[in-house]
Amino acid sequence: MPPESSPPPPPDPRIAREQAIADNTRAESELNRFIATKQDALFVAPDAFYRTQGADAIRTAPFVLDSLSRLNEDALDGLANDAQRRKLGPALDAHLQLTRDDIARHVSEQSKVWQRQTALDRIALLTKEAAYRHNDDGLIDAIGTAAGSAARAHARVGDQPPDVEAENAAAAKARSGILSAAIQARLGAGNISGATALFDRVQDQLDPTHARPLQAQLGSEQRFDTGSAYAGALMPVSLDTSADGVETGKPEIISDASPEPVEVGKQYAQAEDERHKAKDDPVYLIKKLEHTATPQDRIAHGDAPLEVVRPPPISIPLAKSPARAAPTPGDAIPIGKFAGESIPARSSKRNFNKAERADGNRIGYKTGCHTCGSRDPGTPSGNFYLDHQPASRLNFAGVDQRLYPQCMTCSARQGGQTSRYLKEAEEYARELLKKDPEQ
Ligand SMILES: [Zn+2]
Numbered sequence: 001m002p003p004e005s006s007p008p009p010p011p012d013p014r015i016a017r018e019q020a021i022a023d024n025t026r027a028e029s030e031l032n033r034f035i036a037t038k039q040d041a042l043f044v045a046p047d048a049f050y051r052t053q054g055a056d057a058i059r060t061a062p063f064v065l066d067s068l069s070r071l072n073e074d075a076l077d078g079l080a081n082d083a084q085r086r087k088l089g090p091a092l093d094a095h096l097q098l099t100r101d102d103i104a105r106h107v108s109e110q111s112k113v114w115q116r117q118t119a120l121d122r123i124a125l126l127t128k129e130a131a132y133r134h135n136d137d138g139l140i141d142a143i144g145t146a147a148g149s150a151a152r153a154h155a156r157v158g159d160q161p162p163d164v165e166a167e168n169a170a171a172a173k174a175r176s177g178i179l180s181a182a183i184q185a186r187l188g189a190g191n192i193s194g195a196t197a198l199f200d201r202v203q204d205q206l207d208p209t210h211a212r213p214l215q216a217q218l219g220s221e222q223r224f225d226t227g228s229a230y231a232g233a234l235m236p237v238s239l240d241t242s243a244d245g246v247e248t249g250k251p252e253i254i255s256d257a258s259p260e261p262v263e264v265g266k267q268y269a270q271a272e273d274e275r276h277k278a279k280d281d282p283v284y285l286i287k288k289l290e291h292t293a294t295p296q297d298r299i300a301h302g303d304a305p306l307e308v309v310r311p312p313p314i315s316i317p318l319a320k321s322p323a324r325a326a327p328t329p330g331d332a333i334p335i336g337k338f339a340g341e342s343i344p345a346r347s348s349k350r351n352f353n354k355a356e357r358a359d360g361n362r363i364g365y366k367t368g369c370h371t372c373g374s375r376d377p378g379t380p381s382g383n384f385y386l387d388h389q390p391a392s393r394l395n396f397a398g399v400d401q402r403l404y405p406q407c408m409t410c411s412a413r414q415g416g417q418t419s420r421y422l423k424e425a426e427e428y429a430r431e432l433l434k435k436d437p438e439q
Helices: 013-044 054-077 082-132 138-155 164-188 192-206 206-236 282-289 296-301 354-367 408-436
Strands: 240-241 247-251 385-389 402-406
Touching: 013 054, 013 082, 054 082, 082 138, 082 164, 082 206, 138 164, 164 192, 164 206, 192 354, 192 402, 354 385, 385 408, 402 408
Parallel strands: none
Antiparallel strands: 240 247, 385 402
16 A cells, blocks of 8 residues: 555556446446346236235335335445445435335336225225115115216226226126126025015116026016916825815815716717707796806807806016927816806815705706716716816805716816826926026
């Protein structure tokens, strides 16, 4: 080391040139190190700043800027001389400024992401709320309005001028989502009528993307409901109530007399010639004028087509007709073409009294079995069966029944036919249920 007092020797120009080159290179090399460290902190490291999102980015930014400043100072401190510092200083400053701008941009973007996400989180929470409180119409409306506000806030995030149309559309869609969630929740709870009522009330507020699937689902549920009721109505539900009035819990058997052994070949005596009662029966004429004649009256007087028992009207909306035709009841089920007089039934039970028995036998021996015309009841006792019309198991409308004499063979056939018809009708109903036009 030269003494303090002596001036430095004049530099050799060649060495001075090399010295300048070395200072330059050192400065450039330090700048590279700074950039590499910065890149690692911002992009590469697992907790790199540009990987942070939303609120995290805003929280982290000051720390990142601070550590970049320290990195800047360290780089300058680590240099060998002021010449190197003069070279690196401005380059580092320029670089640092670029990085600060970039960080500010990321923070601003992530702030918007955060604001949008907060609005979306609010809408999601309100949607859940609507599902929890689906039975409260007033509350659902209020929740829909709140979701609309959140959607507007979501649409407003950013620096663009407000777009009223876009905000209105976003609010309407959010509201629609709330209403849809409430309707879904009602369906989920099995409240089909409530779901339908709400859907009908708010249909004009529903977005097509919400309305279409809801409509399909409601239609399907309604069809299932109607169809289930239909299939249920076709199932035999009345229980066998014997003359002693004790319910046995067994399905009702169709024959209208106490069971007796079948004796083949004791029927088929025809009574075709006596089928129709006189049309000019004065009692019947008065009934007709008064419009009080029953279908049975009209048939008894040869004044009406034979009635066929049909399944109850069904109002399941179908896109296609069912693959098979509706089942038709067997010939022994409806009022037969040999029907003459009949007597009113007191109930669907078979607890006939003596007068009813006598009346039934009188009619039976006169005009025969209402189905086949035989005047031989086919029973050992000589009693005709008394057949309820409409048949009890098919009397879905619950109309007043009447009693017609029937032979044992036809009564047995009627029982079999009714069981078969009910089974076919139920299968038919189930097939209708399967036909969902939306699927
Ligand atoms: Zn018969």
